[in-house]
Amino acid sequence: MFGDVRLSRVPAKFSGTRAELFWRLVGGYLLMVPTLGLYRFWVTTMKRQFYWHHTSIDGDALEYTGTPVQLLIGFLIALAVFLPLYIAFFYLSTQVGTVVVVGYGVVAALFWFLFGYASYRGRDFRLSRTLWRGIRFDQKGNAWAYATRQFLWSLLVVVTAGLAYPFMSADLWRYRYTNTWYGDRQFSFTGSWRTIAGPFYRAYATVAILVGAALGVGFLTEGRALALVPLLAIILGFGGFFYYRAREASRMFSEVRLGTAGLRVEIKARALAIQFAAYSGMLLVGFIIVGLVGFLVSLVVQGQFDFSSLAGIARAGWIGVALALGGYLVSLATLGLMAEVYLDCGYWMLVARGATITGIESLTSVRAGEEDKALAGEGLADALNVGSF
Amino acid sequence: MEPVGRYYDGVVAARRFVTFALTRDATPAELVIADRDTREEIDRWPVDTLFEVTGLGDELRLGAADRPYGARLRVPAGEWSVALRDALPGLGRRSQLQRGQQRRILGGAVAALASVIAAYVFGVPLLADGVTRLVPPAWETRLGDGARLQIEGMLSNGLGFRSCQDQFAAGNIAIERFAADVMAETGSPFAPRVMVVRSPLTNAFALPGGQVYYFSGLLERTETADEFAGVLAHELGHVVHRHGMEMLIESSATGLLVGFVLGDMTNLSVAAAAGATLIDSRFSRDAEREADEFAAAAGNRLGFSPLALADLLERVAADDTMTRTLALLNTHPLTDERRAALEAVEVAPATMRPAFSAAEWQAIKSMC
Structure with missing residues (x-):
């Protein structure tokens, strides 16, 4: 009997394709123009439906039950928080001297604090609107407590030059997961700082040695070999980053438990690096296309104006503003599209396809939890632009 | 082939493969759900309580209003999902209604935002004017000092501006006299401080609190x-x-509004800043018009020709584009409209006299 539980390993599946997401997003972005950007709440909802509904565990797909209107309302509520902050910013921008430095410092700290709050509330919103086998997930705990925790930890990380990071990461993961529920069953997190200490301190030491070596070489050769150092630093820096990110995600996710069921995630650093390369390449291709189209348009437009008269220059100026605005929006959309299709979707694919669940049979006894209706939208998470699914 | 779907009761996290059928025994009709293997009946959902939730492609996902929140019947895309949709016309109507409602909310929100933008575009100059009146002049002077440090650093590579001559030079005394004449009777709380600085840029600008800079590059072209x-x-x-x-x-x-449209209230992104700059340029035109009117009125009062301003702008405009991008024209776009407005200000020929005496102008011109 004991062996059976160990043997049952169910892989998660993801059936979505980048092309499908790409065309859905293009449609959504186009509708954002006539709706003055408000359609973004519909785009977000559509995006989540794409991710959730294509992800299945043991044959049963996730369901996202949130609506765009909930997001819209949450955003409006968050506006109320932002107006005073915005006025504070305005006041500071008119000041001179130390008050500016202190003021900006305080506002920045406040933003960082709110960022923690917002990301927790955003997670709560998404989890409480996620169904699997007809049962909802939920995030309990206190978002203010989480924000305080994150804030204090990050101070410590800054003071210790980053060395305290694994402790912070483990503590925050634990807080998030021990307060996550599937129906009436509570998640747990079995990891500790040791879970990621190896990869983290290895990456940290590599960077430290690298910087030290660069300084040493620069000093010994009186700066002649410095041209090679940035190149080396970039290669090793990126390598270290992908290695660490893949290890952290794999190890931390693999410490998540739901009763006797467990999650296991395996992400390869190579896959992350390939994804980033694909993103960079496609971004380049995207901007070359945008640039070529822009160039052709400007050629056509330029031919129609007479730059020798003042009226001509003025008229060309207006067309120029319109073209600049259009070009600006198209560039923004290209950036967003590529990041979404190659980085975000790619990451989701890696996690979903690299995930297996052990002991899934134990979940059949989970019952629906209490209703959690306190959340109206993601509010701050949306206003603060907390990047997440 | 009988219809098969996945059923979740919304109470326990279990999946059951079920078969289903519509029965018209009851009123309203009911969707009978039974276990695929044991044939045991699980539930009956009255069709008027059914609603559709977004599924994957043509897959049909049904919920029932008076059942637990997560109760679902999922019918994979295929002949049965099509058949069931056809048999439940109320379903289509309900989701259409829902879509209509969503569209109305979106439409309402867009209309509201559009009116906010319209109110903003027409009302903000008035609002800014009103708010500005409330700002104490001392505050504005301090603000100007801060702005000066920033702009100086930006335009002179952090070296600071170098004034062409000290304040007791003949040119500066003439400028001071002229500035005082212009500002007289305006009731402005600010003491004008004009400075001619060494810089190749063909530009001149004013800062809050009374500081005015005239670049030697522009003086050469004057x-x-x-x-x-x-x-x-x-x-x-x-x-x-x-x-x-x-x-x-x-x-x-504007930053607040652009942040609202782009959804980034922190406004930290370059994107929002760039967007805001584009909108701001609209307001600067109104300011230019007001400043022109002021210059014209001053010309009328003191007897110099305001049209000369347009002549200079035109001369700078005739320069090649490279210099233009950094020049007067960029911050003071010249339009026919502007020139016409300046031409409309009549100066009685009898009172016409140069703004500076020949000696004064000579002193100014040779300052740098």
């Missing part, structure tokens, strides 16, 4: 005393109308 007087009066017009302060208030409001 041919007559009236042109110089016109530009100076125009910049002093910005000071009197407190355009710097208004602009700050306007651009903050």
